[in-house]
Amino acid sequence: MVEQEIYAKLNEVFRDVFDDDEVIVKPETTAADVDGWDSLAHIRLMLTVEKAFGVKFAAADIAGLKNVGELANLIETRR
Amino acid sequence: MTDNLYTALGWLPSPPTDFAAQCRALAQTDSNNPVDLGKPIRRLASRSLDENQLIRLGKTIVAARRDGRSLAPLTPLRLGIIGNGTLDHLVLPLIASAARHGVALDCVVGHYDQVLQEALDPVSEINSTKLDAVLIAVDYRGLPLVAEPGNAEQAQASVEAALRFLDTVANGIRQHGNALPIVQTLAPPPETLFGSRDAAVPGTTRSLVERINDELVRRVATSDSILFDVNALAQTVGLANWHSPSQWNLAKYPFADTYLPLYAEHVGRLLGAARGKSRRVLILDLDNTLWGGVIGDDLLEGIRIAQGDAVGEAHLSVQKMALALRERGVVLAVSSKNNDDTARLPFREHPEMLLREHHFAVFQANWNDKATNIQAIAQALSLGIESMVFLDDNPVERNLVREMLPEVAVPELPDDPSLYARTLNAGGYFEALAFVAEDKQRAAFYQDNARRIALQSQAGDLDAYLKSLDMHITFAPFDDVGRTRIVQLINKSNQFNLTTRRYTEADIVQLEADADNFTLQVRLTDTFGDNGMISVVICRPSSPTLDNRSTSAVADTWEIDTWLMSCRVLGRKVEDMVLCEVLAHAARRGIERVIGRYVPTERNALVKDHYAKLGFTPIGEHDDGATVWEMSTATPKPVEHFAVHRNGFDVTLPA
Numbered sequence: 001m002v003e004q005e006i007y008a009k010l011n012e013v014f015r016d017v018f019d020d021d022e023v024i025v026k027p028e029t030t031a032a033d034v035d036g037w038d039s040l041a042h043i044r045l046m047l048t049v050e051k052a053f054g055v056k057f058a059a060a061d062i063a064g065l066k067n068v069g070e071l072a073n074l075i076e077t078r079r
Numbered sequence: 080m081t082d083n084l085y086t087a088l089g090w091l092p093s094p095p096t097d098f099a100a101q102c103r104a105l106a107q108t109d110s111n112n113p114v115d116l117g118k119p120i121r122r123l124a125s126r127s128l129d130e131n132q133l134i135r136l137g138k139t140i141v142a143a144r145r146d147g148r149s150l151a152p153l154t155p156l157r158l159g160i161i162g163n164g165t166l167d168h169l170v171l172p173l174i175a176s177a178a179r180h181g182v183a184l185d186c187v188v189g190h191y192d193q194v195l196q197e198a199l200d201p202v203s204e205i206n207s208t209k210l211d212a213v214l215i216a217v218d219y220r221g222l223p224l225v226a227e228p229g230n231a232e233q234a235q236a237s238v239e240a241a242l243r244f245l246d247t248v249a250n251g252i253r254q255h256g257n258a259l260p261i262v263q264t265l266a267p268p269p270e271t272l273f274g275s276r277d278a279a280v281p282g283t284t285r286s287l288v289e290r291i292n293d294e295l296v297r298r299v300a301t302s303d304s305i306l307f308d309v310n311a312l313a314q315t316v317g318l319a320n321w322h323s324p325s326q327w328n329l330a331k332y333p334f335a336d337t338y339l340p341l342y343a344e345h346v347g348r349l350l351g352a353a354r355g356k357s358r359r360v361l362i363l364d365l366d367n368t369l370w371g372g373v374i375g376d377d378l379l380e381g382i383r384i385a386q387g388d389a390v391g392e393a394h395l396s397v398q399k400m401a402l403a404l405r406e407r408g409v410v411l412a413v414s415s416k417n418n419d420d421t422a423r424l425p426f427r428e429h430p431e432m433l434l435r436e437h438h439f440a441v442f443q444a445n446w447n448d449k450a451t452n453i454q455a456i457a458q459a460l461s462l463g464i465e466s467m468v469f470l471d472d473n474p475v476e477r478n479l480v481r482e483m484l485p486e487v488a489v490p491e492l493p494d495d496p497s498l499y500a501r502t503l504n505a506g507g508y509f510e511a512l513a514f515v516a517e518d519k520q521r522a523a524f525y526q527d528n529a530r531r532i533a534l535q536s537q538a539g540d541l542d543a544y545l546k547s548l549d550m551h552i553t554f555a556p557f558d559d560v561g562r563t564r565i566v567q568l569i570n571k572s573n574q575f576n577l578t579t580r581r582y583t584e585a586d587i588v589q590l591e592a593d594a595d596n597f598t599l600q601v602r603l604t605d606t607f608g609d610n611g612m613i614s615v616v617i618c619r620p621s622s623p624t625l626d627n628r629s630t631s632a633v634a635d636t637w638e639i640d641t642w643l644m645s646c647r648v649l650g651r652k653v654e655d656m657v658l659c660e661v662l663a664h665a666a667r668r669g670i671e672r673v674i675g676r677y678v679p680t681e682r683n684a685l686v687k688d689h690y691a692k693l694g695f696t697p698i699g700e701h702d703d704g705a706t707v708w709e710m711s712t713a714t715p716k717p718v719e720h721f722a723v724h725r726n727g728f729d730v731t732l733p734a
Contacts, residue, residue, distance in 0.1 A: 043168075043326075048131065
């Protein structure tokens, strides 16, 4: 999957999870940048990403993510 | 396919593509024209929403409530949740799912993993908030289940300790929080120590959980707690699917997130049932639903219902399910596009049919559109449109009814008729909290009543007709035997209900204990059979603050707190007879005046003039349309046509 496609799909996911049609994610986006991205929403985000991309994450994967860029890389590796 | 049924709530139609926009539109306030939001919210909720959509709708409902918008006609209910895992993620999906079942839910979660504290501390957050019910979401990890495999004594002690724990929690909630406990059965993990042997070895998790569940079900059935059979739900989708080790490790989710909409839906059903919102009527299409083929074209020889024919057996399974539902009190009706005679032919002449004409309370076979038919069925049964479920293989018909009558539940059906019965059943439209003898006969009652209504229109002279019914009415105070049915009526009656006050069984017990209150349960039989309990009345001494015309220190006035009746017995002067009985008892106890109150709701316009018709004098009206009436007890007016019987009163009255 081309990087552009991944980010396009991630935008859809973020908009769905955070109920915000204006959200646009970039590699440097972190939890601090998105309204409502707390630990509870983080779990929901990861599960929605799994479903949307057809991937499965391990607990270790999810814990260490620093920003959306690392998430995008993770998706690429798990596909 | 089956997985989709449960994870994606396959019996519900898909949400509209502009779902998010519709939620936002609900939030817009037009302050010049405040609209009741309950109906549009329920319509949006009645789709197969995923977790994110449930959250979005839940937020909409919470915001609407916070902005002071009316959520009528959704019925309010305040729920607390305590448990041993993460529970916060349940709140918004529960609120949205409750709306699907006609309930405006307010939901608060106790502190993380503080089950005992929340239940036993009289000033805990859960106990200090005025809640109607508390969901005890404890799973097998939250119980002291410690036993060596094979150690029967330890196993016994462990089971007892677990049950004691749950009892303590439930009692704490009842006593300190005055709320109804909702108790969950335990879903065991799929892992076993031996394999098949686990069930037989005391002390294995499998065996402990099974014994606890058995005893739990028995205890809850004889209490006023509500049972939530999570074990059955988990087994339906598969224990290995239900339990997600990674999600427990990561976030302490008690069950896999993919089942959140399903879990919330099942809690929504229970809450809806508690508020009298469960459906009561199953309306069936005929062609390609109850049999394979079209009777008008394929004729008796060509329709498929035979054993040994896969298609035939599929449709027979729908008939079997309908019959079983009827056995437990669901009313059956037919709505089919056919000539009447043609439609009745298989019921009359096909040897393999399980359903026969006499199983249906109403049979509408004609060329009208089905929405019109369904309305006619509702009218014939004196039941609201929201009581109806409509099963039809044809998506065009399904969508028509959804458009024209959004309050009717219309399950989506898959292409394969083998799955029709399973899909209908998965929809859980007829959830019930209790099962009393009268429920079994309910379908027959409705049939008899439909017959009576038909007869009455032929009868002409009302008095002669009433006499011909040979009615016997039995009055008694509330008692243990009638209590379950009384509580059921109090919580289910919507149309003939003057004040729509809902009481739990505990409330009723308390009410009975106060000798100043007057309670009345009324039963009626006639030539068609036993109607069972058809009216419930509660009178309380009128408090001086409500009634500023009373000058005596001792109460000389009763207020009718609750008066409800079954719509089945309307038009027979039963109301007059019940009033006569109330006045007679009141006079006996030195009461001089009886006050009645009409509190308008969306469903009870039927009884707006009830007190006027009975000859009460109006004494007040409030801004919200509530009216207050009074009548002196000096002039009871007995009604002819009734043979009167009494049980359980400690005074004798003239017969």
